[in-house]
Amino acid sequence: MSTPNPQPDPSPKATQPPPLKDWPLWEVFVRSKQGLEHKHCGSLHASDARHALQMARDVYTRRQEGVSIWVVPSNSITASNPDDKDALFEPAADKIYRHPTFYDIPDEVGHM
């Protein structure tokens, strides 16, 4: 199985999945229980979405981590540039008043 076919198929079908080494990358999100959000837990290579879902089940939910899985093509994610981190995030550092920590919460409200 691991030896590549030395003679590529001369007539590949239009819908043919990509060869193994070209499987795209997928990001995997798992919801640990009902009511909670899906959390990013890792990534994997798979030939299509259905395949990615199945592999995510086998790779990331072996220890009862989840009740639901999302997979997203990694190249669909637009990410911020790490070099922009000072400009993007540092201005928030000295604005502690944005945290709602200056209120007295009545005991009856309980945990928030």
Added chain:
Amino acid sequence: MASHYQDYLLHLADNALILGQRNAQWCGHGPVLEEDLALANNSLDLIGQARLLYQHVVTVRRDGKSSEDLLAYFRDVPDFKNYTLLELPHSTALAPTAAAERDYAVTIARNFLYSALMVLVWDGLKSSGDAQLAAIAAKSLKETSYHLRHAHDWLLRLGDGTAESHARMQAAVDHLLPYTQEFFAPSAMETAVIKAGLGVATQPLQAAWQAMVDEALAQATLTRPAVAGHVSTGKIGVHSEHLGFVLAEMQSLARAHPEAVW
């Protein structure tokens, strides 16, 4: 009757153990990391099923001399009652050597053919007169349904994939399908446990199994070979030459260090 029922439980257990051991041979050698994990998961499910069934045999025997480890590691080839299909190597070669490359198509075809049968058998065994077996069947059905989905998915991908994957998948199906005749061949053990309401008759399941196989093969653009010739007899303890090698590898450690504990 009691001995037929123990044999039947051993048959179910040995099926799971031997296929689990076979599939575990891919551990660390899977075609891709994710498949390596998937097959190892599959094996752990099967070995878990085998453990529950062996433990149940020990309970049923009540002789104080059996244990699940003795049943798994200290019986020899003629004592094992698994289908011959499950002990065959991962290869279509008639005389494979250790160096012969494992073929994932054979692994997938076997898992598909066996899981398609077992979803029907476990479903039937949920109404076994033996409550413990019924509970084991309910648990196993969930696991086997996933094994079937996994194998079915790959059967389609490989069958309807490249020229090479198609050819290998077809060769695997041609190689393995004759061994499925054993699924539906009557045996004294099965006749007795069906009569007692403890086991499930496989003959009435054949049409449903055949429909599942035919539909999957058609979707995978594969053809079903005509099946005839020798009917294998693993379930009555008469095996191919391959089981001895599986047992040698599986049992050697336990036999070298009897009663060793973790």
